[in-house]
């Protein structure tokens with residue numbers, strides 16, 4: 001599925017056509033990298049949120065929730081390092097006038113070399129057949145070794161330049177590698193500069209003394225500044241976690257990948273507070289738990305992989321991403337970070353308030369260490385859509401697009417459809433709808449042929465279509481059609497609820 005531009009375009013068009021995602025302010029030609037969720041999108045999104053919230057807060061007796069405000073005191077962002085360092089290195093191409101992230105240009109170049117290694121390996125695997133030993137090949141093939149050396153050397157140069165803030169060296173690297181602008185094909189680059197990703201605005205009216213505040217670029221800081229409030233009022237004992245979901249805002253330099261990279265997006269974050277020295281054990285635990293969460297949706301493991309950070313953020317002592325196989329290749333979906341005591345200590349210092357935990361077992365105070373799990377809600381939505389979208393040729397030669405959304409996440413669980421719009425069938429169908437609607441999101445529709453109605457439900461991922469026909473009026477049975485294999489069974493009305501409920505169980 002990787003690098004499938006065509007697939008990506010189809011998914012984006014489908015998302016719009018079926019009311020999942022619209023470009024923001026479309027009648028004014030849209031606002032770049034900002035999107036609205038439509039009537040089906042909001043259901044899917046809420047179901048993903050619900051799954052995350054239940055898995056984190058409801059299923060753990062030591063994790064509680066929080067809903068902090070988007071606006072926070074500006075000192076929060078000073079302490080966290082965002083005012084001084086939440087920036088990306090940007091570079092402009094003078095011919096195309098396009099702006100790029102300088103580090104991403106280099107990373108894309110690395111990905112191309114890695115692609116060559118993969119190709120060489122595939123070729124060799126074909127040539128040697130069953131006797132092929134992949135590890136041995138990678139370790140001994142001279143051409144592959146040369147590529148690997150190139151990758152290692154570029155990475156070392158890039159990450160050390162980023163670490164020491166040597167922007168001129170990143171520009172030199174781009175020139176040295178002969179990287180061209182993907183649009184103009186030219187090497188006519190500006191210098192590399194910093195670009196702070198935080199949006200700012202003014203708090204207070206003009207007559208008062210207005211102060212500059214920021215739209216939060218992450219939800220995590222709302223958790224850190226409330227650590228004491230929650231720990232004390234919730235009488236929480238370490239280890240414990242605080243979970244929060246909500247909007248975050250980043251003025252991304254390059255925002256061209258649909259809901260993968262937005263300027264306004266939603267995060268679902270959990271900060272887990274632990275005893276210093278135990279953070280790496282908990283880090284391992286949460287790394288595995290979070291991967292299980294993804295796999296429990298029913299999406300195959302082959303679509304996910306772990307990626308260890310090459311360069312750790314200044315506050316972290318371990319960091320892994322969970323990557324998903326998006327249409328543009330494997331990219332970050334979730335980050336699991338061991339953030340040490342960086343944030344709490346920084347807030348303690350700048351606020352002058354003691355932010356510590358009294359450990360009754362150790363009989364001492366300490367600043368807890370933190371393991372964070374941070375997932376993008378919109379990226380999870382895109383992952384589900386990418387996996388779910390399928391174009392199928394059917395036995396009768398026709399085609400259908402079906403969204404194989406994991407049933408518990410689907411916007412609607414069942415569509416109740418009278419076969420024809422007369423003879424008392426709509427009334428019977430509405431009676432069934434009314435009987436189910438308090439338990440499940442159900443859809444009622446009586447327009448168009450039954451075949452076209454089935455297709456529309458396939459296209460929004462509804463697991464079941466319940467058809468009411470003349471026989472229903474006689475013997476109280478309906479036809480239940482399953483989305484994925486299109487099988488149809490005749491069942492009693494009283495069985496519908498159990499069948500749907502059974503299908504909604506997670507794997």
Ligand code: ATP
Nearest residue numbers: 252260261262265332333334335374375376378379
């Ligand atoms: P990237 O390297 O892709 O910019 P990041 O490492 O800056 O992401 P984090 O700061 O770790 O991301 O944020 C946690 C999660 O929030 C990410 O894993 C991602 O799912 C989501 N996220 C971050 N930035 C965006 C964005 N601009 N649009 C949508 N989701 C985002």
